[in-house]
Each structure stands twice: as structure tokens, then as C-alpha cells.
Amino acid sequence: QVQLVESGGGLVQAGGSLRLSCAASGRTFSVYRMGWFRQAPGKEREFVAGIRWSSGTTDYADSVKGRFTISRDNTKNTVYLQMNSLKPEDTAVYLCATSPAGRSYNNWGQGTQVTVSS
Numbered sequence: 001q002v003q004l005v006e007s008g009g010g011l012v013q014a015g016g017s018l019r020l021s022c023a024a025s026g027r028t029f030s031v032y033r034m035g036w037f038r039q040a041p042g043k044e045r046e047f048v049a050g051i052r053w054s055s056g057t058t059d060y061a062d063s064v065k066g067r068f069t070i071s072r073d074n075t076k077n078t079v080y081l082q083m084n085s086l087k088p089e090d091t092a093v094y095l096c097a098t099s100p101a102g103r104s105y106n107n108w109g110q111g112t113q114v115t116v117s118s
Contacts, residue, residue, distance in 0.1 A: 009112030022096030
């Protein structure tokens with residue numbers, strides 16, 4: 001099993017920035033991809049960004065392209081989400097997740113709250 005711990009959430013004004021971190025521990029050798037999802041009140045969980053652990057290949061939801069950047073530090077088993085030009089609609093609980101090769105995301109962290117005020 002892989003344990004995930006997110007940090008870095010908080011309250012920020014529209015136009016501001018935050019950086020989220022997700023530290024992985026345990027059976028990290030089994031991780032193929034790491035990603036960030038978010039869930040706002042009354043809405044379904046949605047994909048935000050993902051990164052392949054070995055190659056660093058990234059993908060993003062259209063709603064965050066050009067504003068958010070996902071990166072990883074293999075030496076620290078940590079993935080980051082740099083969020084710039086934040087909007088009130090980015091307000092949500094942000095969750096880190098992992099997937100093994102050939103499978104969908106199936107392991108989740110507890111989440112960290114991001115609130116963007118207008």
C-alpha cells in the first residue's frame with residue numbers, strides 16, 4: 001500500500017498562488033502515475049493534473065491549463081501542484097492519488113482544502 005499525505009492548502013485571494021505537496025510512502029515502487037483531483041461541495045470529483053512517475057509526462061484538465069503546473073521530486077517521493085492565477089471556482093478539497101501501471105487511480109490521500117476568495 002502507498003500512503004499519501006497532502007499539504008499546502010489554505011485561503012488565498014483571487015489571482016493569488018498556492019503550492020500543494022503530496023508525500024508518498026510505503027510501496028512507492030508500485031506507483032506509475034500520481035495525480036491531483038478536486039471536489040467542490042455538491043460536485044463530483046474531477047481530475048486536475050497527472051504525472052507519470054518515471055518519465056515525468058504530464059496532463060491537465062482544460063480548466064487549469066496554463067495556470068497549474070504539476071511536478072515531482074523522485075528523491076523525496078513527492079509530487080507538487082503549483083497553482084497560479086487562482087479563481088473562486090478553483091475552491092475545493094484537493095486530493096492526491098496514485099495509480100499502478102495499466103489501471104486507473106485507486107489510492108487516495110485525505111485531501112487539503114483550497115479556498116479562493118473573490
